[in-house]
Amino acid sequence: MTSFIHPEAFIHESSYVDDPVRIGANTKIWHFSHILGNVEIGSNCSFGQNVVVGPDVKVGDDCKVQNNVSLYKGVELEDGVFCGPSCVFTNVNNPRAEIERKSEFLPTIVKKGATIGANATIVCGSVLGEYCFIAAGAVVTKDVKPYALMSGLPAKQMGWMSKAGGRLKDDLICPVDGTEYELQDGYLKERQT
Template sequence: MPATIHESAYVDEGAIIGEGSRVWHFSHVMGGASIGRNCVLGQNVMVGPGVSVGDNCKIQNNVSLYKGVELEDGVFCGPSCVFTNVVNPRAFLEKKEEFRTTLVRSGASIGANATIVCGVTIGRYALIGAGAVVTRDVPDYALMLGVPARQVGWVNKAGDTVAERQPDE
């Protein structure tokens, strides 16, 4: 099944979009970006050059994935969540050489309006609460809430809170 691209979306030459993926209204996938199979990119999503999105990811409305962001398979990005790419930006200074890689591991979920500061890794099946600000690495299966985000518990693969960290598969 080929990808579905809405007529208002832009997909630049050199972008790769996997089978069964859907790119909705006013979204832009830049050249050099790679979107896996069976992904959904909601309204007004921007995927920058060099960004890698795995299979079965859901990226909700108004999310920008800048160069340096990598999403493994099965990642959920809630509406208007934010990824940064420079730790200390300045409008009057060029800092493209300071872009940091942000890795979101398989099965992780990021809530609406959460902010992910560049250079961190979010562990497998971790759950980032709505509005949280992640400033450091997140363990697998961790439940993170607050500003700055702090671990308040554990979740299982289904996203339900549990008493202890789940065993690795």
């Protein structure tokens, strides 16, 4: 990879960006953040204060990563992901200070449009489905279905959320934009007209 920082990207003077990286147009990296090597960041992203990304992390377009979040090696954010303040991604399931386990890092994939609330913890090795919604403070220990609303410790499914971010009731109609959904084999999908 060769470094490329789009001329329309903004990096605050208090932040550090290592080589090589790729940063897309209109992406903003705010105070006291650190982007490590071999990181790819798309366009129209926003990284709050004190964010660490990398090494070897991929972030899609239109992502928002709030203050005090670290995206470690193995984390991938697809397009349109929201990471709330101080949410946590782990990278090893059984850490010990006296034992190095960098060869045991597990991947964590956050699919398009997912939301992770403030202070939530995502245990490594999980896939968070498209447009899922992880409540503030939840601890995710396994894969999450698309559109699932997860809450608690450990996180359990409490319902469904629409693409527009509305909590769905039994009629499965989005209260925000009126989109209709349906369940198929335990998975929520937009109803096709």
